Amino acid sequence: MPSEDYFKSLEEKILAKTAGKEYHLPLGLVHPFIAPDGYFETLEARVLTQASKQSFQLIGGIKHPFKAPKGYFIRLDAEVLSKTTILNFVLEENILHPFLAPKGYLEAIDKGIYAKTINQKSTSALQIVWRNYGQFIRIAATLLVVGLFGLGIYSNFYNSASEELSLAELRTDAIYTYLDEQNLKLDDFEVISDEFSVDSFSDINETEMDIYTDEELLELVNFQYSNDI
């Protein structure tokens, strides 16, 4: 409840304003506010209580009660890294392959490939024959047999003919010498003794026969023999 002085001064202030006069605040006036009873006596305790709630400070040196198992931190790094690796593996773009060609292989391979490609064209004719290998072998075998057979016949004929020619070229005394060495007698060879007697040569007498040499006589014999055939 404001004091009596308040209202008295208020009246004067208002009248002054309405009258256009300046108002001067009188000295000694007090505010009209009154604190409740006992307010100031309890204020200090209340303030201190509020202040203590907002400005709590941890006193240093107090330890927490928790403990990690023995060796835990030693294993921790590896476990964390392995799990982060699994989760985050990304295939990089620049990993090379590990394969190597043997030394000198790539330089030398051309020759082998040429042999099977470009260079094979010059032997194409042989290749055609090679493809018919079985037939080729059969034909070759047939020709071989025929050839051998023919060769046998020819050589047999040639040998017998050459034998006769060889004999004809021999001197009579050589023949006689051979026969003596072999213990053979001329009489055993009846062809000569029987077929070629002096009587066969009607135009030659015995005396004249002595004139002829052995070679000439042999020629006469051969001539006579061939005519008789």
Next chain:
Amino acid sequence: MKTEDIIKQLLLNKSSNDEAFKLILKEYKERLYYLIRKIVIDHDDTDDVLQEAFIKIWKNLDKFRGDANLYTWLYRIGTNEALTFLRRRKDAQNISIDDNPELMNMLDSGSSTSHISGDNIQMELQRAVLKLPEKQRMVFNLKYFEHLTYEEISQITDTSIGGLKANYHSAKKKIEDILGGH
């Protein structure tokens, strides 16, 4: 003028086929070797397949259409010869075409010779690739190691580009899972 263009020019005239073939051999033998090697793994098998591939190339020079890329045509022949070789052997051994136990053994045994040499990740990648189905393995090799475009791979494999993309990404995912330990 690029070598491929020179070869195409030579192939226009049948009389110069031999010269064109020599140039093909010189220019592409190494690339075809490693293309086939990644499929059949073993060097001796690669040698057989490579020679067969070049013989087929030589015999079919007249059939090459000059409007297509020469190397995609060569890669197609090389790839087909390699796959035919593997299929023939697997038929003989009654093994599924998608299983590669013998190739895995070759990879592991070859690493002890001078014909295979790589660090751990290179070897692990090859083992992972061998676990892929045949088609995915081929597409992965062509895309990842040969760095071909999907258009070029499509010409080689006669597969649509969409199918190739699906194959490649599926292959890549599988490899990442394998290498990641899943």
